[in-house]
Amino acid sequence: MNRFLLLLRSNWITASGAVLTTLSFMAFVTSFVYFSLHGGGHGAYVGLFAFIALPAFFVLGLVLMPLGLFVYRRQLQQRMELIRHKPFRLIRVIAVLTLVNLSVVGTAGYEALHYMDSQQFCGTLCHEVMSPTYESYLDSPHARVSCVECHIGSGASWFVKSKLSGLRQIAAVLFDTYQRPIPTPVHDLRPARDTCEQCHWPDKFAGDRLVVRQHFDEDEAVTPSTTVLVLKTGGVRPDGTATGIHWHVHPGNRVTYVATDGKRGKIPWVKFVDEKGKERIFTVEGQDPARPPEGEMRTMDCVDCHNQPSHAFQEPDLALDEAIAANKVSRRLPFIRKVGLEALKKGWTRENAKEGILKDLEAFYNANGTLAADVRALIPPAADAIAAIWLRNIHPRMGITWGTYPSFTGHTGCMRCHDGEHLDADGEAISMECSTCHATLAKKEKDPAILKQLGLKQE
Numbered sequence: 054m055n056r057f058l059l060l061l062r063s064n065w066i067t068a069s070g071a072v073l074t075t076l077s078f079m080a081f082v083t084s085f086v087y088f089s090l091h092g093g094g095h096g097a098y099v100g101l102f103a104f105i106a107l108p109a110f111f112v113l114g115l116v117l118m119p120l121g122l123f124v125y126r127r128q129l130q131q132r133m134e135l136i137r138h139k140p141f142r143l144i145r146v147i148a149v150l151t152l153v154n155l156s157v158v159g160t161a162g163y164e165a166l167h168y169m170d171s172q173q174f175c176g177t178l179c180h181e182v183m184s185p186t187y188e189s190y191l192d193s194p195h196a197r198v199s200c201v202e203c204h205i206g207s208g209a210s211w212f213v214k215s216k217l218s219g220l221r222q223i224a225a226v227l228f229d230t231y232q233r234p235i236p237t238p239v240h241d242l243r244p245a246r247d248t249c250e251q252c253h254w255p256d257k258f259a260g261d262r263l264v265v266r267q268h269f270d271e272d273e274a275v276t277p278s279t280t281v282l283v284l285k286t287g288g289v290r291p292d293g294t295a296t297g298i299h300w301h302v303h304p305g306n307r308v309t310y311v312a313t314d315g316k317r318g319k320i321p322w323v324k325f326v327d328e329k330g331k332e333r334i335f336t337v338e339g340q341d342p343a344r345p346p347e348g349e350m351r352t353m354d355c356v357d358c359h360n361q362p363s364h365a366f367q368e369p370d371l372a373l374d375e376a377i378a379a380n381k382v383s384r385r386l387p388f389i390r391k392v393g394l395e396a397l398k399k400g401w402t403r404e405n406a407k408e409g410i411l412k413d414l415e416a417f418y419n420a421n422g423t424l425a426a427d428v429r430a431l432i433p434p435a436a437d438a439i440a441a442i443w444l445r446n447i448h449p450r451m452g453i454t455w456g457t458y459p460s461f462t463g464h465t466g467c468m469r470c471h472d473g474e475h476l477d478a479d480g481e482a483i484s485m486e487c488s489t490c491h492a493t494l495a496k497k498e499k500d501p502a503i504l505k506q507l508g509l510k511q512e
C-alpha cells in the first residue's frame with residue numbers, strides 16, 4: 054500500500070487526481086446513502102450535483118492519475134526502481150481499486166439516468182422553459198405520475214430516442230433556438246397504447262360522470278348559479294359493446310381523421326370503421342370523401358381529446374368561478390366576478406401582476422362608493438387569489454397566454470367533428486344532439502331541484 058501511495062505522490066497531476074477521486078468518492082457515497090434513506094425528494098440542483106457533477110469529478114480524477122504518471126514518466130521509472138522487488142502486491146491493489154471504481158461508475162451511471170427521468174430534472178432544470186408546464190402539472194391529477202411515464206414509457210428504444218431528443222432540446226435551450234410557446238401537438242409523442250393505457254384500460258371504462266359546476270354572474274350581487282350534467286363517459290356496456298364518450302377508443306372502433314392546420318384544430322375529413330369493417334366517411338362541404346386532404350392523418354386515441362391530461366392550463370372565467378366558489382375570492386365584494394375577470398385579462402408581467410391586480414381592485418372600489426371596513430379587508434386576499442390564477446396560467450416570456458394550449462375534452466374539442474357540418478354519403482351528420490354526450494340536468498339554474506333529488510343538497 055505504501056508503495057502505491059508513493060506512486061500517487063510521484064507528481065502533482067497524479068496527486069490531484071487521487072485527491073479529487075477520493076473526495077468525490079466519499080461525497081458520492083454519502084449522498085447516495087442519504088438519498089437511499091430519505092427518498093428522492095431533493096431539488097433538481099442537488100440531484101444535478103450528486104448524480105452528475107460528483108461522478109464527473111470522480112472520473113476526471115481517475116483520468117488524471119495515469120495521465121500524470123505518463124507526463125512524468127521519467128520520475129515514474131525511478132520510483133518503480135524502489136518498488137521493483139514487490140510488483141505483485143501493487144498489481145493486486147490496482148486490481149481491487151479498479152473493481153471499486155467500476156462499481157462506482159456503474160452505480161453513478163444508473164443513478165444519473167434515473168435522475169434524468171425524475172420530475173425535478175424534467176420540470177425544473179431548464180427553469181424558464183419548463184416552469185409553466187411544471188407548475189400546472191403539480192396542480193393536476195397526475196402530479197404523482199412522472200413526466201417520463203407519459204412522455205417516454207418503458208422499453209429500450211424509446212429510452213434511447215428520448216435521450217437523443219433530450220440532447221437536441223438542451224442544445225436548443227443553450228443556443229436559445231427553441232420555439233415559444235413550445236409547439237403542440239407533440240408529434241413524436243409515444244402512442245397512448247404504450248403510456249396512458251398502462252394505467253387506464255379502455256375496456257375497463259364504465260360509468261358516467263356527474264359534473265356539478267358553480268357559475269357566477271357579472272352583476273353587483275355576483276349571483277351564483279349551478280350547472281349539473283351527467284357526462285356519458287361510458288366506455289363499455291356489461292355485454293362488452295361500446296357506449297358513450299369513450300366509444301371512440303373502444304378496441305372495436307376506429308376513428309381516423311385528417312387535420313389540416315398543424316394543431317389538430319381543423320378537421321375536414323373523418324373516417325369511422327366499425328367492428329365488422331363497415332366504413333363511413335364524414336366530410337365538410339367541398340371536401341371529396343374519396344380523397345383525404347393533405348395533412349396529418351391520425352387514428353383517434355386518448356390524446357386526441359385528453360391533449361392536456363397533466364399540466365393543463367385553465368380558462369379565466371372557469372378558474373375565477375372556482376376561486377369564488379371556494380371563497381378564496383369573496384362574493385361580498387360587489388361586481389368582483391366582472392372586475393376580477395377584467396384584471397385577469399390585462400397585460401401584466403410576471404413581476405408586476407400581483408401588485409398590479411391589487412391596485413386595480415383597490416382603484417375600482419375607491420371609485421365606486423364606499424365599502425364597509427370588514428368588506429374592504431377582503432380585497433387583498435381576493436387580489437392574491439386572482440393573481441395566483443394569472444401566475445399559474447400566463448407566462449409572457451414563454452409566449453403562453455389565455456388559450457395558447459386549449460383543452461379538447463370540452464365543446465372546443467368535440468365540435469371539431471360534432472358540429473353538424475360533417476356529413477356522410479347519406480347526408481347524415483356526426484351526431485350533434487346534446488344528449489349524445491350528456492344529460493343536461495340543470496343549466497345555470499339558481500337552485501336546481503335536481504341537487505336535492507340527488508341528495509347533494511339539504512334543505
Ligand code: HEC
Pocket residue numbers: 172175176183186187190195198199200201202203204235236237238239240242356359360361362363364458
Ligand atoms: C398524464 C400524462 C403526462 C404527464 C404526467 C406529463 N405529460 Fe407532458 N404532455 C402529455 C401529452 C399527452 C402531451 C401532448 C399534447 C398534444 O400533443 O396535444 C404533452 C405535452 C407536453 C408539452 C408540450 C406543451 C403542452 O403543454 O402541450 C410539454 C412541454 C410537456 N408535455 C412537458 C411535460 C413535463 C415537464 C412533465 C413533468 C413535469 C410532463 N409533461 C408530464 C402528457 C403528459
Ligand code: HEC
Pocket residue numbers: 194195198199202203245248249250251252253355356359362
Ligand atoms: C403511471 C400511471 C398513469 C399514466 C401513465 C397515466 N395516468 Fe391518468 N391517472 C392516473 C392516476 C393515478 C389518476 C388519478 C386518479 C384519481 O385521482 O382518482 C389519473 C387520472 C386521470 C384522469 C382523470 C382526471 C380527473 O379530472 O379526475 C384522466 C382524464 C387521465 N388520467 C387521463 C390520462 C391520459 C390521457 C394519459 C396518457 C397521456 C394518462 N392518464 C396516463 C395514472 C396514470
Ligand code: HEC
Pocket residue numbers: 245249250253254255258259260261262284286298299301302353354355356357358359462463
Ligand atoms: C372523444 C374524446 C375522448 C377520448 C378519445 C378519450 N377520452 Fe377520456 N374522457 C373524455 C371526456 C370528455 C371525459 C370527461 C371529462 C373529464 O373528466 O375531463 C373523460 C374522462 C376520462 C377519465 C376520468 C374518469 C371517468 O371515467 O370519468 C379517464 C381516466 C379517461 N378519460 C381516460 C382516457 C384514456 C386512457 C383514453 C384513451 C384510451 C381516453 N380517456 C380517451 C373524452 C375522451
Ligand code: HEC
Pocket residue numbers: 285295296297298300301308309310320323324325335353358461462463466467468469470471482483484489490
Ligand atoms: C375526429 C372527430 C371526432 C372528435 C374530435 C370527437 N368525435 Fe365523437 N364521434 C365521432 C364519430 C365519427 C362518431 C360516430 C358517428 C356518430 O355517432 O354520429 C362519434 C360518436 C360519438 C358518440 C356516440 C357513441 C355511440 O355510442 O354511438 C359520442 C357520445 C361522442 N362521439 C362524444 C364525443 C365527445 C364528448 C367528444 C369531445 C370530447 C368527441 N366525441 C369528439 C368523431 C369525433
Ligand code: HEC
Pocket residue numbers: 266280282284462463464467468471484485486487488489490491493496
Ligand atoms: C359531442 C359531445 C357534446 C355535444 C353534442 C354537446 N356537448 Fe355540452 N359538453 C360536452 C362535454 C364533454 C362537456 C364537459 C366539458 C367541461 O368539462 O367543461 C360539456 C359541457 C356542457 C355544459 C357545461 C358547461 C359549463 O361549464 O357549465 C353545458 C351547459 C353544455 N355542455 C350544453 C350543451 C348543449 C345545450 C348541447 C346541445 C346543443 C351540448 N352541450 C352538446 C360535450 C357535448
